[in-house]
Amino acid sequence: ELIKPSTTGMGAGYAFRHPLIQEVAYAMQLRPRGTPLHAAVADAIETFPWGRLDESASLLAYHYEAAGRPLVAATHLERAALWIGRTNSSRAFADWKKLRLLLRDQPRSESNDRLRALASVQILNFGWREGMAADEAKPYAEEALAHVREMSDRRHEPLLLVAYGRIVAASGAFDDAIKLICDALALADANADAGGIILYSGVLSQIYSLAGLLHEALARNDTALEAITAESQPQGGSVIGINATQFAGFDVEHWISCQRTKILALLGRFDEAEALLARVCQVEPGRIAPVIQFIPHACGVDLAWQRGDIGAARWHSRQVADYAEQSAMPYLKVVALGCR
Numbered sequence: 001e002l003i004k005p006s007t008t009g010m011g012a013g014y015a016f017r018h019p020l021i022q023e024v025a026y027a028m029q030l031r032p033r034g035t036p037l038h039a040a041v042a043d044a045i046e047t048f049p050w051g052r053l054d055e056s057a058s059l060l061a062y063h064y065e066a067a068g069r070p071l072v073a074a075t076h077l078e079r080a081a082l083w084i085g086r087t088n089s090s091r092a093f094a095d096w097k098k099l100r101l102l103l104r105d106q107p108r109s110e111s112n113d114r115l116r117a118l119a120s121v122q123i124l125n126f127g128w129r130e131g132m133a134a135d136e137a138k139p140y141a142e143e144a145l146a147h148v149r150e151m152s153d154r155r156h157e158p159l160l161l162v163a164y165g166r167i168v169a170a171s172g173a174f175d176d177a178i179k180l181i182c183d184a185l186a187l188a189d190a191n192a193d194a195g196g197i198i199l200y201s202g203v204l205s206q207i208y209s210l211a212g213l214l215h216e217a218l219a220r221n222d223t224a225l226e227a228i229t230a231e232s233q234p235q236g237g238s239v240i241g242i243n244a245t246q247f248a249g250f251d252v253e254h255w256i257s258c259q260r261t262k263i264l265a266l267l268g269r270f271d272e273a274e275a276l277l278a279r280v281c282q283v284e285p286g287r288i289a290p291v292i293q294f295i296p297h298a299c300g301v302d303l304a305w306q307r308g309d310i311g312a313a314r315w316h317s318r319q320v321a322d323y324a325e326q327s328a329m330p331y332l333k334v335v336a337l338g339c340r
Contacts, residue, residue, distance in 0.1 A: 010050050039067035054083035058095070065102065074102040074115060081122065086289065089329055093126035113147050120144035121156070124163035129291060131330045134171045137164060154191055158184030162203050174211040181207060198227045202256045209263050217263045224256045251292065254280065258295035265299050265306075274303055290323035294332055297323070301339045 002025070006015035016022035029037070042063035045051035051060070057080035064073035077099045085092035100119040106112050120140040127137055141164040148157045165180035181204040188196035201224035208217035257280050264273035280296045300316030317339040324332035 010048070034066065035068055038063045039069070042067060054079050057083065070102040071106060071112070074099050074106075077102065078115065078118070085122070085126065089126045089129045089291065089327065093123065093130050096122040096126065110151075113151075117144045117147040117156075120147075121160055121163055124160070124167060128163075128166045128170050129329050129331045131170075132167055134168050134173070137167045154187055155193060155196075158187040158193075158196055158200060161187075162200050165207070166203060169207045169210060174207060177207050178204065178211070194227055194230060198224050198256070199252050201227065202252060202259065205256070205263070206259055209259070209266065214263060214267050218260075218267065221256060221260050221263060225260075228253050228256070251289075254283070255292045255295075258292055258299075261296045261299040262302075265302050270303060270306060273299060277303065290327040290332060291329065294320045294323040294335060298335055298339055 002017060002021050003014045004017050006013050008015075016025070026034070042060050045056060045060055045063070050056060057076045061073045061077035061080060064070075064076060077095055081092050081095035081099065084095065096119050100116065100123065103112060103116050103119070120143050123140050124132075124137055124144075127140075141160060144160050145157065147153075148160060161180045161184040165177045165184070168180060169177035181200055185197065185200045185204065187193075188200055201220050205217045205220035205224060208214070208220060257276065261273050261277045261280060264270075264276065277296050277300055281300075283293065297316040297319040301313050301320070304310070304313035304316060317336075320332070320339045321336045324336035
């Protein structure tokens, strides 16, 4: 009675009666026996169609790590982190840090270095959402920047500068953050990287807005929207291997439009903000990441406050709270409390 019949997403199966029983059973396995068993389980999972899906990548990574194959585990964990990052930033943040640990003792090679750099990039990318401090982020930024510069990868260097710049901005060092983003934009412009110009202009607009430089924020937002019209699909690179939208983990165009509602409201252009707010809120539920979709609703709270509309303020505040609960992001929890 240690295990019992169970219904899973893949059909009939078995489960341990209690997690502690599973833990003890694993602990009792001798390493010479447990290691090949984990390898056999991983190999078996990959023979099934569901086992090759990104949803199963984390499970494969677990078994390959336990089988003493950290490089194979790291490649599967990369897939898992990219997949989960669309809906759960906290889990993605942990997965990228775990991936970097898996590679710690691996020899240098082009593929290993690429994966190390990607892990550092994504740790920075998700770190700002999870409250990562600038001094904690600095070693990751320096490591990844050293790699891309060694590889003469001018395409992904600006991604790193932006990822680090957002964390620096979160610490309140806006001048330093603005310089990092401007350096990234200069590289994107030199590389004729339209996708990068869209993303980096959006980030710079956001930082200008946080710094209270609202006219500069609106001008950069205009630049981003113009770039979207000219080039709607950001292009991928060759070394780190992700494009701007994959890097951000969300629909960049929608995010820039959502940011615009906030800037217009702060400038007192309430009618324009409200018209745009109505449009960006008309999205299919579940299609847009909470880290974007909360923005217009937070703006809705501000607009309702300006007009003394208590009902609208409460409704928009509840939407922000729902997105904060969905994401469990510290960043969104703070915004939800502010809206309340």
